[in-house]
Amino acid sequence: xxxxxxxxxxxxxxxxxxxxxxxxxxxxxxxxxxxxxxxxxxxxxxxxxxxxxxxxxxxxxxxxxxxxxxxxxxxxxxxxxxxxxxxxxxxxxxxxxxxxxxxxxxxxxxxxx
Amino acid sequence: xxxxxxxxxxxxxxxxxxxxxxxxxxxxxxxxxxxxxxxxxxxxxxxxxxxxxxxxxxxxxxxxxxxxxxxxxxxxxxxxxxxxxxxxxxxxxxxxxxxxxxxxxxxxxxxx
Numbered sequence: 001x002x003x004x005x006x007x008x009x010x011x012x013x014x015x016x017x018x019x020x021x022x023x024x025x026x027x028x029x030x031x032x033x034x035x036x037x038x039x040x041x042x043x044x045x046x047x048x049x050x051x052x053x054x055x056x057x058x059x060x061x062x063x064x065x066x067x068x069x070x071x072x073x074x075x076x077x078x079x080x081x082x083x084x085x086x087x088x089x090x091x092x093x094x095x096x097x098x099x100x101x102x103x104x105x106x107x108x109x110x111x112x113x
Numbered sequence: 114x115x116x117x118x119x120x121x122x123x124x125x126x127x128x129x130x131x132x133x134x135x136x137x138x139x140x141x142x143x144x145x146x147x148x149x150x151x152x153x154x155x156x157x158x159x160x161x162x163x164x165x166x167x168x169x170x171x172x173x174x175x176x177x178x179x180x181x182x183x184x185x186x187x188x189x190x191x192x193x194x195x196x197x198x199x200x201x202x203x204x205x206x207x208x209x210x211x212x213x214x215x216x217x218x219x220x221x222x223x224x225x
Contacts, residue, residue, distance in 0.1 A: 034213060043203060043216035044156075089155070093212075100171075101214070105155040 002026050004092045006104035013080050014112050020076045021107040023090030027071035031099055034091040035064055035075055038106065044089060047075075080111040116140045119204050119217035127225055132191040134220050136204030138184075144207035145187040146214070147171075147179065149200040156203070162187055194224040 005024045013019050025033065032051045036044040048057040053068040061078045077084055087108045091101040116139030126132050136145060147159040148171075158171030160179040168179050176198060180188045191198055204217040 032212065036214075043218055044214070046213035046215070049211040049213050099212070100158065100161070103156045105153075 002092065002094065002102045004090060004102050004104040006088075006090055006107050008107060009105070010108040010110070012110045012112065015081060017080050017111075018076070018078045019080055019109065020074050021088065021109075023073045023075070023092075023104055025071050025073070025090070025092035025102070026094065027069060029094045029096070030068045030071075030092075031095040032093040033066055033068075033073050034093070034101065035073070036089040036091070038087045038089055040086070047088075075107075077109070080109070082111045082113050085109055085111045117204065117206050117215055117217045119202075119220050121220060122218065123221045125223045125225065126194050128195055129193050132194050132222065132224075134189045134202055134204075134222070136187045136189070136217055138187075138206050140206065140208075141184055142206040142208065143184075145181065146205040146207070147177075147187065147189045148203045148205065149173065150203060150219075151200050159189065159202075191224075194222075196224050198222065199224045 007022050034049050035047040037047050038044040048064045050066040055066040057064045063076045066073045087106040089106045091103045093099050093101055118137050120135045144163055146161045148156045150156055157173045159173055159177050160168055160171055162168045162181040165181055178190045202220045205214040
């Protein structure tokens with residue numbers, strides 16, 4: 001059974017703090033790793049799609065790294081703002097099997113003003 | 114905007130009645146998905162489609178069926194709704210290139 005784990009489950013930070021969270025996934029048969037941001041009462045939106053070991057992606061104050069050999073990805077938020085409050089999901093895609101996404105349960109981030 | 118719409122947005126129904134949710138896309142993408150979202154479970158795949166008339170089960174497919182008679186529409190049917198199917202349902206399409214998913218706005222379904 002393929003398992004994707006995200007930690008921590010939830011996080012409360014103050015505005016201006018930098019934070020990071022982890023996505024752990026199987027280290028074999030890797031195809032891609034996705035990060036999504038999911039605001040309350042909205043739909044998930046893609047942040048990053050990562051495919052190569054050592055990949056680093058950046059979008060504004062948010063960045064992500066990927067280590068496929070050890071099976072983890074980090075998401076970093078620099079200088080958190082209240083509008084960053086959301087659940088951050090990662091999804092692992094293995095090669096084959098129609099490349100179905102295996103989702104983590106997410107990290108819920110609350111940024112206090 | 115990936116041109117994906119779900120209908121209805123909200124539905125209240127009674128146990129034992131059939132319910133059909135519709136997902137419509139305008140971008141001609143091959144892969145379409147139905148997920149349900151419940152507290153503590155995250156996103157769980159119900160069914161997905163990889164082409165017209167090509168569908169497969171996800172991890173929570175019991176009690177659900179799907180149909181894809183044309184590229185743009187992917188229908189999810191609850192043949193006889195149960196209270197355990199009260200949930201928020203999301204449709205998604207897989208884009209081309211980096212293959213990220215684009216989600217519809219969701220359907221809040223309540224089965225009383």
